[in-house]
Amino acid sequence: MEEVDVEPAITVIPGVDSGQRHMGFVWGPGDILLYETQRKGTGSGEAGCPLIHVVRKDEDIYSPILRKLFNESHHIFVGLQQSKEETSSKTKRPQFVSVSKNYRSVIRACMEELQQVAVSTRDTALSTQYCSQVSILLAVELIWNLCEVLFIEAAPAGSLLLHLLDWVRLHKADVDEKAQEVLHSDSPTRHHKYWDVVICYVLQGRMDEARQMLAKQASQQPAARSMFKTLDSLMKKMPVFNPVGSQTLTEFDLKWRHWHEECELHLQDGSFSSNSNLETICKSSMDLFLDNRSAPEPLDSILLAAFEFDIHQVIKDCRLLYTHPSVKPTELHYYAQLWLQSERVPPLGICVRTVCTPQLAVDYFDHCPEFGRMYLELQIERVPLDTERKALKVLRICEQRQLAEQVRSICKIMAKKAVRNNRLGSALSWSIRAKDAAFATLISDRFLQDYCARGTFSDLDLIDNLGPAMLLSDRLTFLGKYREFHKLYGEKRFAEAAKLLLSLMTARIAPRSFWMTLLTDALPLLEQKQVIFSADQTYELMHCLEELMSGKTEPSEKRNVQEEDIETTKVELLRLALARNLAAAVVKEGTVDSL
Amino acid sequence: MEYINAKFVSQKISKTRWRPISSTSLQQPEVFATGSWDNEDNKVSIWSVAEQGMQDDYEGDPQLLCEYKHDGDVMDLQFLDQERIVTASSTGSVTIFRHYQNSQTLSVNQRWERAHYHSCDNAPCTGVVCNSPEIVTVGEDGRINLLRVDHKGIVRTIDNADSSTIHAVTFLRTTEILTVNSIGHLKMWDFRQQGNEPSQILSLTGDRVPLHCVDRHPNQQHIVATGGQDGMLCIWDVRQGNMPYSLMEAHSAENSSKGRLETTNMLPSQTMSVNSLDVLGQCLVCGTDGEAIYVTKQVPM
Numbered sequence: 001m002e003e004v005d006v007e008p009a010i011t012v013i014p015g016v017d018s019g020q021r022h023m024g025f026v027w028g029p030g031d032i033l034l035y036e037t038q039r040k041g042t043g044s045g046e047a048g049c050p051l052i053h054v055v056r057k058d059e060d061i062y063s064p065i066l067r068k069l070f071n072e073s074h075h076i077f078v079g080l081q082q083s084k085e086e087t088s089s090k091t092k093r094p095q096f097v098s099v100s101k102n103y104r105s106v107i108r109a110c111m112e113e114l115q116q117v118a119v120s121t122r123d124t125a126l127s128t129q130y131c132s133q134v135s136i137l138l139a140v141e142l143i144w145n146l147c148e149v150l151f152i153e154a155a156p157a158g159s160l161l162l163h164l165l166d167w168v169r170l171h172k173a174d175v176d177e178k179a180q181e182v183l184h185s186d187s188p189t190r191h192h193k194y195w196d197v198v199i200c201y202v203l204q205g206r207m208d209e210a211r212q213m214l215a216k217q218a219s220q221q222p223a224a225r226s227m228f229k230t231l232d233s234l235m236k237k238m239p240v241f242n243p244v245g246s247q248t249l250t251e252f253d254l255k256w257r258h259w260h261e262e263c264e265l266h267l268q269d270g271s272f273s274s275n276s277n278l279e280t281i282c283k284s285s286m287d288l289f290l291d292n293r294s295a296p297e298p299l300d301s302i303l304l305a306a307f308e309f310d311i312h313q314v315i316k317d318c319r320l321l322y323t324h325p326s327v328k329p330t331e332l333h334y335y336a337q338l339w340l341q342s343e344r345v346p347p348l349g350i351c352v353r354t355v356c357t358p359q360l361a362v363d364y365f366d367h368c369p370e371f372g373r374m375y376l377e378l379q380i381e382r383v384p385l386d387t388e389r390k391a392l393k394v395l396r397i398c399e400q401r402q403l404a405e406q407v408r409s410i411c412k413i414m415a416k417k418a419v420r421n422n423r424l425g426s427a428l429s430w431s432i433r434a435k436d437a438a439f440a441t442l443i444s445d446r447f448l449q450d451y452c453a454r455g456t457f458s459d460l461d462l463i464d465n466l467g468p469a470m471l472l473s474d475r476l477t478f479l480g481k482y483r484e485f486h487k488l489y490g491e492k493r494f495a496e497a498a499k500l501l502l503s504l505m506t507a508r509i510a511p512r513s514f515w516m517t518l519l520t521d522a523l524p525l526l527e528q529k530q531v532i533f534s535a536d537q538t539y540e541l542m543h544c545l546e547e548l549m550s551g552k553t554e555p556s557e558k559r560n561v562q563e564e565d566i567e568t569t570k571v572e573l574l575r576l577a578l579a580r581n582l583a584a585a586v587v588k589e590g591t592v593d594s595l
Numbered sequence: 596m597e598y599i600n601a602k603f604v605s606q607k608i609s610k611t612r613w614r615p616i617s618s619t620s621l622q623q624p625e626v627f628a629t630g631s632w633d634n635e636d637n638k639v640s641i642w643s644v645a646e647q648g649m650q651d652d653y654e655g656d657p658q659l660l661c662e663y664k665h666d667g668d669v670m671d672l673q674f675l676d677q678e679r680i681v682t683a684s685s686t687g688s689v690t691i692f693r694h695y696q697n698s699q700t701l702s703v704n705q706r707w708e709r710a711h712y713h714s715c716d717n718a719p720c721t722g723v724v725c726n727s728p729e730i731v732t733v734g735e736d737g738r739i740n741l742l743r744v745d746h747k748g749i750v751r752t753i754d755n756a757d758s759s760t761i762h763a764v765t766f767l768r769t770t771e772i773l774t775v776n777s778i779g780h781l782k783m784w785d786f787r788q789q790g791n792e793p794s795q796i797l798s799l800t801g802d803r804v805p806l807h808c809v810d811r812h813p814n815q816q817h818i819v820a821t822g823g824q825d826g827m828l829c830i831w832d833v834r835q836g837n838m839p840y841s842l843m844e845a846h847s848a849e850n851s852s853k854g855r856l857e858t859t860n861m862l863p864s865q866t867m868s869v870n871s872l873d874v875l876g877q878c879l880v881c882g883t884d885g886e887a888i889y890v891t892k893q894v895p896m
Contacts, residue, residue, distance in 0.1 A: 064605035071603050071886045387668060387685045387719040388735055388760050388777070390633065392824075393884075421713035423737065425758020429778050429803075459758030461796060462778055467803055 013053050027382070031056035065117065066133070069110040076102055078363050100148045104141055111137045145170070146303060165205045175200040179213070189217050195277050202281055207235045210281075231278055234263060362397055373401070380406050385413060395433075408434050415439055419446070425459040428476075437473040444475035448482075452517065457483060478509045485521070494532045498525050502537055505544045515548050519574055526577040535585040542578050545571070601887040602656050606631035606638065608882025610672040610871040612680075623892060626660070627873070627880045628680055628694075630669025637665045639672070639682060639701065641694055644890055657890055663692060663701035671723045671763075675744065679704060681730055683720035687711040689732050689742065710749065711736050722763040724772070731772055733761035739774065741786065753784070753791045763808045767833065768816065775806035775821050783833060797831060 013023070013034055024037040034053040080099050111134050118130035149163045175197060182191040194213070201210035211232055218228035239255040267279065365372040365379070380398060385391040391414050398406045411434030418427035424443055431440040451457050463483045470480040481504060488497035501522055504510040510518055522541060525532045533541065549571065609632035613624040625645045631637045640662035667686035675681050680692045691704040711718040711734030718736035725731070728744040737757040741750045759777045767773050770786045771794075782793040804823040812818035817834045872881035878892045 067605040067886065068603040071605075075601075075885055075887070387670070389668075389670065389719075389721070417716065421715050421718075421736075423713070423758070425737070426735075426760055426777070429759050429805075432803075458755075461780060461782075462758045465778065465780070465798060465803065469803065 011055065013055070027378075063133075065110060065113050068113075069106060072106045073103060074363060076106065081363075097148065100144070104144055104148070107137055107141050107144070111141070143303065169204050169206075175204065179209070182213075188213075189220050195280075198277075199281060202235075205238075205240075207238050211235050214281075227278060230266060231281065234259075234266065237262075366401075373403075376401070377403060377406060381409065385410065388414070408436065410434075412436060412439065415443075419443065424450075425462040428459075428462060432469045432472060435472065440473040441475040444473065444479045447479055448475075448514065457486070474509065475511070478504065478511070478514075481509060489525075494525060494528065494530075498522075498532045498537065501525075502533075502540060506540060512548070512551070515544060516570070519545060519548070520570065523574065523577055526581045531581065531584045531588050533581055533585065535582060535589055538578055538582040538585055542575075542582075545574060545578070601889050603885075603887045604629075604640075605886055607633045607884050607886055608871065608888060609633075609669050611880045611882040611888065612672055612674055612871075612873045613878065613880060614677065615674055624878050627657075627890075628672060628674065629882055629888065630665065630672040630682055632668035632670070632685070633884075637668055638662045639665045639669060639680065639692055641699075641701065642888070644892075657888060661694070661699045661701050663703070665690075668719070670719055670721050673723055673725050675725050675727050675730070679744075681723050681725055683723040683732055683734075685717070685719040687717045687720055687734060687736075689720055689723060689730070689740075691744065705745070707740075707742060707749065710734070710740050710742070711738055721761060722774075724764050724766055726766050726769060731764055731766070733764045733774055735760045737761060737776075739764070739772075739784065751786070756784070756791060756793070757782070762806060765809050765811055765819075767811060767819070773809055773811075773819060773833075775809045777805040779803040779806055779823070781806065781809065781819070781821055781831060795833065797833070799829070 021036050022038055023034055025032050025034045032055045034055055035051070076099060080096075083095065114130050114134045114137070118127050118134060121127050121130070145167055149160070149167050178193050178200070179197045182188050182194050182197050185191045188194060194217075198210050198213050201207070201213065214228060214232065214235075218225065218232070221228070237259055239252060239259055362376060362379075365376040380394060380403065383390075383394055385394065391410060395407060395410050398404075398410065411430045415427045415430035415434070415436070418424070418430060424446055428440065428443045428447075431443060447457070447459070447463070457463060460483070463479060464487070466476070466480050470477050481500065485497055485500045485504070488494075488500060501518060505515055505518060519541070522533075608629050610630040612628050614626040614628065616622055616624050626641060626643050629640050629642065631640075641660045642657040643660050644657045665682060665684065666688070667684035669682050670685055671683040673681050675691065678694050678696070680694065682690050682692065684690065687710060688706055688708045689710045690706045692701050693704040694701055709717075710732055711720045713736055718734050718738075720732050720734040722733045723730060729750075730742040730744065732740045732742065733756075734740075737755055737759065739753040739756045739761070741752070743750050757774065757776045757780075761774045761776050764772055764774045767783065772784050772786070774782050774784065776782070779798050781797040783795040783797075785794045788794065804825050804827065806821045806823050808822040810820055812820070817832055819831045819833055821829050821831065823829065872879060878890070880888065880890045882888050
């Protein structure tokens with residue numbers, strides 16, 4: 001993780017006495033929850049502030065125009081990831097260049113829109129905000145362009161120079177405007193921006209235009225003619241690299257050094273000492289970039305780092321400088337770009353606040369090799385699940401990335417919500433999805449309780465069609481089978497129903513607490529005219545009854561006398577029915593069918 | 596396949612629908628409505644893609660005509676007629692909006708609050724379908740409601756129609772509807788019958804895959820298609836049997852919605868999930884979670 005060099009800002013929470021008490025906190029999706037607390041073993045026991053504070057950074061992150069920027073950038077980012085695997089290494093570079101240009105055009109489109117809104121809005125505060133966003137984006141584009149030239153396009157030395165010149169010209173486009181202003185004034189040479197224009201031309205390598213401007217000055221100062229002539233000839237002689245020409249790089253380099261030495265010579269022997277402006281021009285011609293007059297701005301340091309091919313430093317400086325949260329996602333796209341094409345950059349730990357939506361963040365986390373998964377897990381847990389549709393989307397993201405813990409957690413939340421609203425069917429289907437046997441058992445118990453209370457099953461469409469999911473938990477299996485018994489009974493398939501009922505008890509699928517109900521269900525089968533339970537089956541039923549009774553020797557205090565009476569009557573009825581059935585069965589089985 | 600224009604609209608789009616054109620008109624559809632979801636402020640918006648001139652290729656961006664704040668996520672959206680739109684909300688309410696074309700404004704015409712509800716919480720209304728003047732809605736509470744335009748109360752409710760969430764609904768005939776739920780059932784309901792039982796239940800054997808959308812074949816009334824969570828498209832014949840007669844692998848997730856029986860992949864593969872698509876003739880409009888709308892007027896058939 002990178003260290004931050006600046007002191008973080010301190011925010012005071014009203015109502016919390018930070019001197020005396022401690023604060024606890026927890027992160028939310030876009031904010032922090034804070035509360036007052038006291039660590040164990042310290043401080044007095046008096047009650048503190050009982051409030052929970054929600055702390056949120058106060059800015060307009062959700063500006064619709066910036067959202068478009070994020071979404072379009074994300075679109076490009078994902079496309080880049082996908083195509084990265086597909087293309088060969090040869091076609092990669094031009095592709096990266098075009099993707100980079102794409103990004104920049106998206107940023108520029110956003111800037112234009114922001115500019116339009118800044119101008120048209122009447123709210124001055126809003127207008128200032130928009131303007132500041134525009135200037136940030138402007139700087140971002142500037143840096144990006146430079147990085148594109150240096151790192152992504154990374155042309156060989158000669159062409160690189162031309163690209164850099166292009167970059168300078170593009171981003172200092174106001175020089176033409178200024179020149180027009182100067183030329184159209186009454187006395188161009190005395191215009192306060194005159195020398196600015198000349199130096200700008202020189203910095204951009206536009207020597208001809210610079211010479212033309214200088215010529216005006218020269219004509220006004222006949223005394224210094226020789227000085228102007230020397231400078232003019234120097235400027236004329238500046239070597240220009242022609243990539244398609246026959247000149248090789250080495251030749252160009254030689255020429256450049258030669259010319260550089262000549263300029264140096266002139267400076268040292270004081271050819272321009274009488275005119276500081278001309279001296280500056282000479283120096284500028286050599287250095288092409290550094291302007292020692294003003295203190296280096298933060299932007300300058302970023303650009304310098306870029307020129308030294310130190311990508312790490314560029315990124316670090318960007319992060320520190322552009323702490324405006326709306327810019328952070330743009331940086332991300334930026335980092336992403338840089339990682340991919342120059343694989344020498346080690347993966348950085350990125351702290352992502354989901355500015356827009358968790359879904360955008362997911363794609364970025366996916367490509368963050370070190371900490372991505374961890375961040376994703378933390379983020380996913382904090383997405384509010386208002387509707388089932390949202391829950392399903394989040395679930396899908398988790399399932400695709402094998403975040404099993406989160407899957408279980410989400411399904412559990414949805415299941416509990418359903419149980420609270422008495423939607424048992426829904427709860428059961430969520431438990432099945434999570435393969436949560438414990439919760440499925442709980443819900444099955446609820447179903448069974450409902451049945452005992454009302455005498456009918458609810459949610460038959462679910463229970464009847466469980467399919468293989470029935471095997472998730474024993475209780476669920478019992479529920480399914482029990483319902484099957486009722487169906488068989490309803491279809492008058494008594495023999496099968498009887499067999500099933502018995503197996504529920506003997507195979508120990510039914511919980512002991514339910515045996516009484518099952519035995520009671522057997523009564524109508526026992527009392528049919530035809531013999532349904534065979535003798536063996538009847539013995540088994542009797543055995544079950546005795547097992548049940550022996551387990552009930554301790555009288556329970558909760559039962560009152562009436563309930564005891566009912567119980568006893570039931571048991572007596574059962575015993576009678578079983579005995580009669582046994583008799584009938586024995587007779588039936590002993591009888592030989594005579595035709 | 597031509598490149599489809601994307602318009603980024605700063606809101607996640609949950610539903611897009613073309614405004615219906617009269618059957619006699621030969622024009623292509625020009626106006627569509629969108630509903631948003633998962634934003635702090637959700638909206639219903641109307642857009643126009645009217646062409647300038649006689650170009651065959653559609654190149655312009657959709658233009659926003661008007662929009663209106665919507666309480667809760669827009670779970671479903673349908674055009675009742677040329678001027679009115681019905682929306683289903685995640686708060687459980689059903690709203691009719693009216694679009695005034697002269698002034699290009701939207702306003703709320705009628706609302707049924709809490710058409711869908713749980714005992715403790717709100718229940719989202721997940722689907723709405725209309726056959727003017729009747730509207731049928733379904734929700735996470737497993738309820739089916741029959742509403743009538745300009746009728747304040749709910750005409751008929753089938754409580755506990757389903758033990759799990761009903762995801763979508765469509766009309767089979769004027770008095771019959773089909774619903775699909777999250778345990779993989781396709782149920783047919785007949786409003787002429789009293790009582791709260793479906794007239795038919797169809798499902799796949801094997802794993803219960805949640806079904807997310809359902810639609811009827813435009814020409815053959817008994818053919819119905821459903822989209823499942825695993826990306827399977829099932830074609831059913833409701834007259835016979837309770838098994839689908841055809842299964843197709845369509846998408847990799849539950850995020851497809853229905854409009855036709857053939858599926859082809861037309862969007863660039865890096866788009867985020869398509870939440871809704873609507874096809875009218877040869878024109879397709881769809882909305883995504885990447886906060887973009889895609890419109891094309893030349894769908895290959």
